[in-house]
Amino acid sequence: MTKIVIIGGVAGGASAAARARRLSENAQIVMFERGPFVSFANCGLPYHIGGEIKERNKLLLQTPESFLARFNVDVRVMSNITAINREAKTVTVHNLIDGSEYQESYDFLLLSPGANPIVPPIPGVDNPLTHSLRNIPDMDKILEVIALNKPEHATVVGGGFIGLEMMEAFHRLGIRTTLLEMADQVMAPVDREMAGFAHAEIRSKGVDLKLGVALQGVEFVANEHVTALDAGENTAHQHLEGQLHLTLSNGETLTTELLIMAIGVRPETTLAKAAGLRIGELGGIWTNTAMQTSDPAIYAVGDAIEEPDFITGNPTIVPLAGPANRQGRMAADNMLGRHETYQGTQGTAICKIFDLAVAATGKNEKQLKRAQIAYEKVYVHTASHASYYPGAELVSFKLMFEPHTGKILGAQAVGKDGVDKRIDIIAVAQRAGMTVEQLQHLELTYAPPYGSAKDVINQAAFVATNLMKGDAKAIHFDEIDHLSSDQVLLDVRNPGELKNGYIEGAINIPVDQLRQRINELPKEKEIVIYCQVGLRGNVAYRQLVNHGFRARNLLGGYRTYAFAKA
Amino acid sequence: MTKIVIIGGVAGGASAAARARRLSENAQIVMFERGPFVSFANCGLPYHIGGEIKERNKLLLQTPESFLARFNVDVRVMSNITAINREAKTVTVHNLIDGSEYQESYDFLLLSPGANPIVPPIPGVDNPLTHSLRNIPDMDKILEVIALNKPEHATVVGGGFIGLEMMEAFHRLGIRTTLLEMADQVMAPVDREMAGFAHAEIRSKGVDLKLGVALQGVEFVANEHVTALDAGENTAHQHLEGQLHLTLSNGETLTTELLIMAIGVRPETTLAKAAGLRIGELGGIWTNTAMQTSDPAIYAVGDAIEEPDFITGNPTIVPLAGPANRQGRMAADNMLGRHETYQGTQGTAICKIFDLAVAATGKNEKQLKRAQIAYEKVYVHTASHASYYPGAELVSFKLMFEPHTGKILGAQAVGKDGVDKRIDIIAVAQRAGMTVEQLQHLELTYAPPYGSAKDVINQAAFVATNLMKGDAKAIHFDEIDHLSSDQVLLDVRNPGELKNGYIEGAINIPVDQLRQRINELPKEKEIVIYCQVGLRGNVAYRQLVNHGFRARNLLGGYRTYAFAKA
Structure with missing residues (x-):
């Protein structure tokens, strides 16, 4: 009887547990989670704050009880793993509820600890009105500040997925918002000129977008307010009430009532490092393509690991849910005697920014330049479906390819309709090794409500092929x-x-x-x-x-x- | 100086003319069109009748004048070609306006005559209230009947694209509608069980759908009504007013006020046959993969031709706009010295049926059975995007593949959201030669408003791979x-x-x-x-x-x- 111990009960860990049980009724499966929840919808957190997802319950995809009933998985929440004892093949478990500690043995161990928000050491950043958003308790804290303080202004630091989604959530709630981004663009997966569409959209909604500006200092000024308990006020309120005075790198100051730090995340490698597992050059847990760490009995998946880039084969860190889920499934396969290999990560990503979708797959131009990979690029702006049929919107599309072979290197798209579809098409074509010449021949769904007889993708391929053949300069x-x-x-x-x-x-x-x-x-x-x-x-x-x-x-x-x- | 003569000025012909001019400023390009319009949006006709496309003008993508100004193409509308004189390399042109006739010489001739609606020899079908819909004059006639007679009930014969779109147009106009389909399903590109979703949708909208029922007779009964010219009535009205009594194959009779025949279309091959060009086994004009007919100086494209099926390599007839446009472009390339080859037609198709999209690519199960191709199939019903985010709808998805190799044979999808995207993904994967095993690894755009960490396609691939590996029965x-x-x-x-x-x-x-x-x-x-x-x-x-x-x-x-x- 194989005993599988899983550390981390969200995307990768939960996928592995379910798959392992489907493969083996006999395996003993124990899943530890430091927090109170397993298998929650972390991608949905900003949308619950913004009110689009009304019921908090909808974010809880599985519970320890449902996991036990359906998959006979022994789920232990509020359980922090403090050490991996590789020789003994045990982990040390610290029960966060009663403080007890015990050893749990394993035949195979899966590390799916995720990543932690990066919070830079900015003076004053540790205060009751400053939060990151990574899990349900984080979300609950932000919701509490909103409910108690009714902030009129919030500030988000970081223009990545979470930062942009939180900006939109605040806007939906009628909270004026400042978005600070140190780089000259939001949404790093696309290039600067494609991000321009997002900048225009963000500003058109009245958000105060400050590019090239960093947060340098935070001062919490508490309100002088004594909680009126008999008027039904919560004591928590007193502790929370106040403003933040922000100092920015451009010399400006800003008063805000809620601050979200969304600069990015860093692989959680504490346990792996302490156990002497190999760490990759980018700081993630190293694995081979079977998702095995340097210890063959220990697998690792998800946001904590480095994985091979699909285009370059070099290590990359892509903390996204899709790869995490597939890696988890694959790790379970391999722990139970299969031989699945991970095929690399393209980094396909999409973000909703108000009415726009901004998406990318493969390498962007910044990365190609850094990696000194020769490329050519084309841009087209074409209607999402027949322009004479109502609801057509421009898809702004960028395609990068190898100049001589036409091999697809990456693509980016921005628009109000049909953006996900076009990037998915390129994600498939790139994975299949197609060239831009072959994209000309793609036969995609066409009826006036859905596409065009010459789709965005066909058109981009025509332009690219014209360049390759010298028909265009x-x-x-x-x-x-x-x-x-x-x-x-x-x-x-x-x-x-x-x-x-x-x-x-x-x-x-x-x-x-x-x-x-x-x-x-x-x-x-x-x-x-x-x-x-x-x-x-x-x-x-x-x-x-x-x-x-x-x-x-x-x-x-x-x-x-x-x-x-x- | 190369002289190119094009017969037919819509999708394939117009694409060829524009491409030819871009390649050569010197070529002489003459484009003949029998009707009064070139380059009109034939896919938009039902939507203008239904009122979704409000302005008739939007259907006229180009005019003879705009074609001349932009592409220096000599467009001659109302010009019927009555003969191709292959020895002399001329065509005989009959000017439908002044009745004159003349010869026009060519170096290369492109046949893009399209297809004609099939109207079976049903007694009484030739009457003022029965119409097909293929071009703008057809549309205008139908609009005239609606405007003058204000019909309360219409009947559509044929559950293909045009029939379904006309059914929806009538429904939008508040006209009660009967849809007659001789087969046991509408939307032939999908299989019977997938069409079931469409049947339910159609009936839920109150349309009287009769499956397995054919039209056997039509009787036009004119109203006894004298036009009141001084009350502003049109004389046309008198001619049009009346009812149709329909006799059906199931013994029923039906009184209706407007009848649309939308059984299908047949390649227009009259000219090609008279000129002795090779006709294929299915009745379309034969071409090689360069789009050349049996006469090397004559090319043919679009709805009039047979083309190789992408899966089987056998001839097929796929009267759709996408292939027509790409074939036209390619024919122009080859007439002007390039060497482009057509890569076969998958038959990717989609139709809006009220709130549903119904789409397919590759072979369906009926075709696989007829062709005696071994296949396996899977069905999944999965949310179009994260189910906890508002607006998620089930995508019902069917995937067919070779049992041992996993090669993709075809796919079908039905649903209210994200159907076009899923079929496009398979259309690309199939064209690239991917297997269902490879579909597991696809890395598609995911954020809650757009997809799922395990997309419909990944899930179908998991199920298919489970079957192949014996993990499922x-x-x-x-x-x-x-x-x-x-x-x-x-x-x-x-x-x-x-x-x-x-x-x-x-x-x-x-x-x-x-x-x-x-x-x-x-x-x-x-x-x-x-x-x-x-x-x-x-x-x-x-x-x-x-x-x-x-x-x-x-x-x-x-x-x-x-x-x-x-």
Whole structure:
């Protein structure tokens, strides 16, 4: 009888427990969780705070009782593991309820301890109005501050998933919000110019977004208020009441009533380190592709580990629920004699930012530059479904690929409709090893309410293949402000479109007049063409080149150029 | 200078014209269209009738003038080609406006004539209240009947895309509707049991759906009504006013005020046949993968041709806009010296049926059986996104694959949210040659508003892989009513769920009580397990098998079983 001990009862741990039981009725399975809850919906926490998910109960996917009944798993919550004793194959368990301590033996141990919020050592950050959000008790504390203090202003530090979701939650609650982000963009998985769409959306909702600004100091000033117990006030209130005075790196100060630290998370490796397990170069627990640590009896999964990047094969840390769940299932398989191997992580991710979805898969341009991987890129902005059918929204899409092979390196998309679908399509195509040339042939669902006869993906593939075949020559948004005297800028949009913005110094000849007016252009110079999204620019480009001009077309057109500055 | 003549100015023809011009500024391009419009949105016609697309103008994507201005294409509408003179390399053009006739020469000819609605020779079907819907004049005629006669009841014959869309259009307009379908299901691309969801949806909206019923006779009874011209009535009205008496194959009769024939379409091959071009075995114009007909100077694309099926390589006819557009682009490439090859058609398709989307890609089970291709199949019903986040809807999903290799053969999905996405994912995976085993590892976008950590696709892949590895043994919905005396039916749902339906003769032991009550089951019999969607059934299956029972699990659970009968 195999005995499996699992440390951590959320995504990876819970998946492993259920899978192990399905494989073996005889295995003894014990799952320890430090907190009071197992298998809760941690991705749902911000949405319960914001009120979209009304019932707190909905976040509790399983209970120790339901796990026992369905899977015969011995779940022990409020149980902190203080040591792994590899020689003895036991763990030391500290019962947080009665303070007792005991040893539990294992044949196989699974580490699924997750990650911890990074809270930098900013003076004053440890105060009753500053919280991270990682689990249900964290959520409850934030809800308590909101219920008792009724804050009118909140500040979120960090523009990642949790930070953005908390920003939106506060906005929904009618709490004015400041979002501080040290980098020059939110949503790090996408590149700066794609994040511009998010910045515009965030500001349009009235959120005070401060980019390139760090939090440097926090001062808690308690209110002088004595709890009126007989008026029904809670004593907790007294302790919580007050303001925070924030000092920012740009010299500003800010008064706020609730502060969320959402800078990021760091793999929880305390136990693994103490047990002498190998730690990877990025600071996560090292595993092989069977999810085995340097001790063959100990497996590790989820946010605590390093995993191979699908594109580069190098270690990466991707603290997301999808990989954690699949890794947990796979670890159970392998503990019970199967031979499953983890196929690498693409880092597919999506975030709702008010009415926008922002999503990515594979490598972004920042990562490709850092890794010195040669790439080419295209931008398209195309309707999510037939533009003549109601509800169509632009999908702004970026695709990166190897210049000569056309191998897909990564993609990003932003828009109000159909963003998840387009990134999923690329996530599948990339995993399958497809090239951009092959993406041209994809045969996707089309009816006016759902897509277009030439989908966003087909169109991006056409543009990419044109580049690869020399049928198009690109210029990108960040080169437009630095044209040489050998270049002339040509705006081929209709004059009526220019009132919403244009690029300084451009000649305007609408594409449909270009044949007649082609002699207005200087044949000795390179013509840098742009239109609104790049499509008419390509028509103009082909015309000019076929007439013997040198030319380039701004991929993604004025739209990419303009939002890159947002 | 290459001269390209194109017959047919909609999807394939228009795509070819635009692409040809982008490749060559010198080519002479002449595009003929029999009707008054080019490049109109034929997929949008039912939605304009139903009022979702308010402006008729939105359906006119390009005009002859815009085509000339942007692409320097000589568009000649109202021009019927009456002959192809292959020796002389000319076509004979009949000008439908002035009746004149002339020859136009070509270097390359592109046939993009489309398909014609099939109208069977039913007595009386040729009357002023019976219409097909294929182009803008057809649409205008239907709109005229609606405007003048204000029908209270309409009948649609045929449950394919156009028939279903017209049914919905009438329903939106408050016109009571009967839908007649000769087969036992609507939406032929999916299998009967998946169409059951559509049948339930259609009937829930009050549409009178008659399956297995054909139209046998039509009688037009004109109203005795003299147009009151001075009251502003149109003379057209007098001609149109009346009822239709329909005779049906089931002996019923039906009085209706507007009849739409939407049985299907047939490739338009008149010209091709007269010119002696090779016609394929299914009756479409034959082409090679370069889109070339048996005459190397003549190309053909779109609804008029046969094309290779992506799975079998056999000829197929798939009259859909996506393939037509891509084939047109490719034909232009090849006429101008490129070497593009068409990669086959999967038949990816989707239809909106009221609040449902019904979609498919690859082969369906009916086709696999006919082609005698060995297959295995799985069903899952899983939330379109995290079930705790508002707006989640069940996606009912069917996946077919080769039993030993796991190669994807086809997929179908039905639901109110995320159906297009799931079928697109499979369309990509199938085109890339992925197996169901590989689908397990797909890393798709996940945040609560968009997906689940284990997506519908991952879950279907888990079930399929379990079958392949022998970790699961399936029984299907159509076997349940024919169990042998060696089998016992076990319902593992909670008693409260049974009030919405159960299968006669089942023992009920909730999955969470199964370990305690396992001795209530006869060890010598095969236990046929079912739950609501198949998930708890699998947990029970593993438990029973690991306890030494023989068992099978109903894939897709009670939900598949129940809707298969709808």
